[in-house]
Amino acid sequence: MTKLLSSRAAFGLGACALALSAPAAAQAADVNIYSSRQPALIQPLLDAFTKETGLTTATIFIEKGLEERIKAEGANSPADVVLTVDIGRLDATKQAGVLQPLEDAVIEKDIPAEFRDSGKEWSGVTSRARVVYASKERVGDEAITYESLADPKWKGKICIRSGQHQYNVALVAAYLAHHGEEATRTWLTGLRDNLASAPEGGDRDQARNIAAGQCDIAIGNTYYVGLMQNNEKEPEQKEWANAIKVILPTFENGGTHVNISGMGLAKNAPNRDNAVKFMEFLTTDEAQRIYAEVNYEYPLKPGVTLSETVKSFGELKPDTLSLSDIAANRAKASELVDEVGFDNGPKS
Template sequence: MTMKKHLLKALVATTALAATAAPAFADGEVNIYSYRQPELIQPVLDAFTKDTGIATNVLFLDKGLVERITAEGANSPADVILTVDISRLVEAKEGGVTQPVQNDVINKDIPANFRDPDGDWFGLTTRGRVVYASKDRVNADTITYEELADPKWKGKLCMRDAQHSYNIGLFASMVAHHGVEYTENWLKGVKENLARKPDGNDRSQAKSIMAGECDIALGNTYYVGLMKTNEKEPEQKDWVEAMKVLFPNTADRGTHVNISGMALAKNAPNKDNAVKLMEFLSSGEAQKIYAEQVFEYPVLPGAEPSEIVKSFGEIKPDTLPLADIAGNRKVASELVDKVGLNDGPSN
C-alpha cells in the first residue's frame, strides 16, 4: 500500500486493510501509526524532518491500532507506533505488533523505569495522576492516594469512569505498592467518598469542583495546561482557576505517573528511518518540543518542562517501573468491578 501523506494525516476509520496490500518501501520517509492527535506531534516531526530530511507520514487512529496492524500482517506500512498510555503500549507488545529495539542512544536518554525491559516500548513524556482540589474549600496543600479513602472526604470526591485506563493505571500502582487485599479495602473507602457515580472526563471533574459538586477529584496534570490555554472554550479557564493541583505522596514514594511512548512496529518497512526517528524523539531537542506541546514532563533526566507545567508545582514521580505497574492492570480492573466502584457511593 502506497501511503499518501494527505490521506494519512486525516482521521480514518479503523476498518482493517486487507493483508494482501503491497508493502510501503520508500527511501527518505517513515510511517507513523499514532493514538496521539497529529497536531500535537507535528511540531516535533517537523523538527525531525528538518534535521534529517526524512519525511514523516502520520496515520491517526482513536482505537483499533493493534487490530489494524495485525490485519495488515507482514505488508503493514507501519514503522513507528506512538501512543498515550502504558496500557496501550503493553497492549501493542502483547498483541504482537512490536519488535524489540536495543539501542545505546535511546537507552541512555530514557531511564529504565520508563522503558520495557525487552525493548519493545519506550516512554517519551510523563503526566502525573494528581488530585484537583478546590482553592476555596480545601485548605490542605498535601495529600496521599491512601487518604482518598479517609471518611473526611465522604461525599467530596469526583472521578471519571473507574475502568478508564488512567484510573486503572493508578489502581494498579496501589496493588504494586500495597497488595491486593489493601487495595480492595482502599477502593471500598474511595467508593464511599464519591460525590456521585464516576462520570465525564478529567476536564469535567474540574468543572464539577468549580460548581461545588465535589471538593477533590482525580485528574492528569496535562489537562490543567490544556484548560489554561483553551481559547476555543474559554470557560475551561474558569474551571482551572477554581482549583489547585495537589501532587500525592510527595513525602514518600512519589506521585503515580503515566507515559506517552513509542514502539517499533513488527514489520517496519523503513526500519532504519524508524530507529532514527526513535533516537530523535528520545533526544533533548525533541523532548523539549514534545513536552511543551502536550503540557507533559520530559523523561530525559535534566530536561526542563514548560513554564506552564512548572506552574502546576514540583512533581516527584514514583520510581516504580511502569512495567511492574502494568502487570497489575488486570487485577486492578477486577477489583473495580468487585467493589462496584462505578456504581457510586452506597448512600
C-alpha cells in the first residue's frame, strides 16, 4: 500500500499549515518519504519494497523547499526518508540540519564511497551523466572534452539551459575543482560566447533546438534522452531524440561529470528502523535495476546491469572527483555564472 501526496498546491499556504497537515496524512504508513522526485519515477520502487517487506509507504512530493518544509515541522515531522536529486539539493538538506548520520554496513558495502557523504548524512542511489547532445547530421564522431566547449570552433553552435540551474552549477563546480577560479572564469566566458542564443528551457528543449537546426550541440543529462526515446505519449519527443546522439565528454584530467539521485535519514524519523530497511532496499540489486530502468539512470551498486537504452549511450567512465568537493564549490560556481553574464547569452 502506498499513499501519494503532493505539496505543490498547498505549498503557498505556508509552512505552519503544512506542518500541521503532514502528520495526519502520513500516520498510517510504515515509512514516510519526502521526495522531490516526480511520483512516477519512484512508484515502482515503492511497490517492490512493499511486496518484499510488507511495509507500507506514504510519499509527500515536494518539488521545491523540501528542507524548509522538514525544518518547519521540527520535532513533530513525520518524515522518515528524504529522496532528492543533485548534490546541491542533498548538501542543502544536510546544511539545513534536517538529516541524521547513518552508519550502515549494507549501504556502505553497496554504494561506493565517492557517492556517499563523508559525514554519513546522505548516500547516492543512482547516477546520471552531464553529457553532450550532438546533431547526427552535423557533428562527426570526434571526441569532445568539457574544456573544448569553449573552443571558438563551436561559436554560435551550442544550446544550454540556464547556467544557474542546479545541473549546470554542479558542472561548473566540478570544473572549478579541476582547474581553479581563473581558468573556470575564462572557460565560462568562452562557452557563453559559443552559445547560439541566451540560455532557456530545459534539457529536452535543447534536443528540440538541435532537431530544428538552431544549434549543433547541447549540454544535457543522459536520462532525458532515454525519456524522450521512449515517450509514447508525446511522439514529437521521439523525433527530437532521433535527431541527436550522446557524446560522453570528459575533463582533460578526469572522466565524465556525473551527479546523483540520493537519500538521507530524516533527523526526527518516527519510524527509524523501517526507514533504514527502505534505504537498504534501495541499494539491493532489484531496486537498483528498477530505479535505473524506469529512469534511464546508472546504478551505483557495482555489477547491476544497465538498461538497454543506457547501454546505447556508450561506456561511461565517471569522473573520480568527490561529490563533496563539487558541493563545496557550488557557491563560487554560481557567482561566476552571474559574473560573466552567462544567462544573457553571447557577447561577441
